[in-house]
Amino acid sequence: xxxxxxxxxxxxxxxxxxxxxxxxxxxxxxxxxxxxxxxxxxxxxxxxxxxxxxxxxxxxxxxxxxxxxxxxxxxxxxxxxxxxxxxxxxxxxxxxxxxxxxxxxxxxxxxxxx
Amino acid sequence: xxxxxxxxxxxxxxxxxxxxxxxxxxxxxxxxxxxxxxxxxxxxxxxxxxxxxxxxxxxxxxxxxxxxxxxxxxxxxxxxxxxxxxxxxxxxxxxxxxxxxxxxxxxxxxx
Numbered sequence: 001x002x003x004x005x006x007x008x009x010x011x012x013x014x015x016x017x018x019x020x021x022x023x024x025x026x027x028x029x030x031x032x033x034x035x036x037x038x039x040x041x042x043x044x045x046x047x048x049x050x051x052x053x054x055x056x057x058x059x060x061x062x063x064x065x066x067x068x069x070x071x072x073x074x075x076x077x078x079x080x081x082x083x084x085x086x087x088x089x090x091x092x093x094x095x096x097x098x099x100x101x102x103x104x105x106x107x108x109x110x111x112x113x114x
Numbered sequence: 115x116x117x118x119x120x121x122x123x124x125x126x127x128x129x130x131x132x133x134x135x136x137x138x139x140x141x142x143x144x145x146x147x148x149x150x151x152x153x154x155x156x157x158x159x160x161x162x163x164x165x166x167x168x169x170x171x172x173x174x175x176x177x178x179x180x181x182x183x184x185x186x187x188x189x190x191x192x193x194x195x196x197x198x199x200x201x202x203x204x205x206x207x208x209x210x211x212x213x214x215x216x217x218x219x220x221x222x223x224x225x
Contacts, residue, residue, distance in 0.1 A: 006159065031210050042120070042203050042215030043158075056211030091158070100207045101144035101165075105158040 002026075004106035006092050011084045012112045021109045023052045032075050033103065034067055043091050049075060050098055055062040082113045084093030116141040118206050120216025129225050133194050133217045137204035140188040144206040144214075147180060147187045152201045152218070161202075162189070194223045 001003075005024040013019050015026075025032050031050055035043035045059040051072035060067070069075040079086055089108040096102055117140040127133050137147075148163035164171045164178045164187065171178050175194075180187040191198055201220050207213040 033210075033213070035215075040217070042118075042205075042217045044215070045211070045213050048211035050210070058211075093209040095210070098210060100210055100213075101148070101163060103148065103160065105150070105160075107155070 004092055004094050004104050004110050006090075006106035009107065010110050010112075012092060012114060015083060015113055017082050018078065018080045019082055019111065021079075021090050021111070023072045023075045023091070023092030023094075023106060025073065025075070026096075026104055027073075029094035029096050029104075030072075030098055031095040032069055033093045033095075034075070034077050035093065036061075037089045037091055037108070039088075046077070046090075074081070079111075082111075084113050087111055116144060116206055116208065116212065116214040118204065118214045118217055120204050122219060123217065124220045126222045126224065129194060129195050129196060131189045131194055132219055133189075133198070133223075135186070135189045135204070135221070136186060136203055136217050137205035137206070138184075139214070140185065141206065141208055141214075142182075142185065143213075146207040146210045147178070148205050148207070149178060149189045150203045150205070152203060158203065166211070191221075194221075196225050198225050199223045203211045 034046040037043045047068040048056040064080045093103045093105045093106045137171040150158040152158045177190040205217045
């Protein structure tokens with residue numbers, strides 16, 4: 001596609017529910033990133049994929065967070081047993097290569113846990 | 115780990131004036147410094163970036179300067195227009211997996 005597509009745009013979950021957030025990167029982009037952005041703050045790095053390999057997951061806040069990119073294209077960020085502090089905008093970005101630079105962000109998924 | 119501080123958090127200017135946003139970083143190994151514009155309901159758009167082997171880069175009304183010694187970089191917008199109003203984020207990136215963003219600057223350009 002022309003840009004990075006994320007779905008859903010908005011998600012309301014009851015505390016304790018599991019959620020799955022989807023990211024469709026730009027076709028052919030090798031690198032894919034997930035970020036968490038709390039209100040009034042900058043994006044915080046969660047995890048990084050190079051093709052299907054998850055090279056860095058140091059930013060995932062707990063073992064309730066899990067990300068995958070099984071075929072090296074679409075990625076899913078899953079949050080189990082959601083808690084109120086998980087409420088944030090989750091941003092996905094992709095880039096064509098493996099070096100720094102050229103990141104294109106999606107519009108994000110706003111998750112609200114009630 | 116890397117720490118990025120961005121100032122000011124809010125900035126209000128008159129249309130036509132210049133706006134300057136500054137960021138400092140802590141990790142001297144950071145080598146890529148992008149600036150993003152985030153508008154409500156839209157994705158974050160890369161507006162300009164600079165690598166550590168360059169001191170300044172300009173693209174029409176937007177420029178970025180980098181001082182590696184002092185570990186700070188700045189975004190300069192000249193002849194501001196109301197459509198420049200948005201939240202601007204800086205980032206310092208060392209490797210693809212190590213990217214740290216500032217907390218953003220809300221720029222308001224008054225017509």
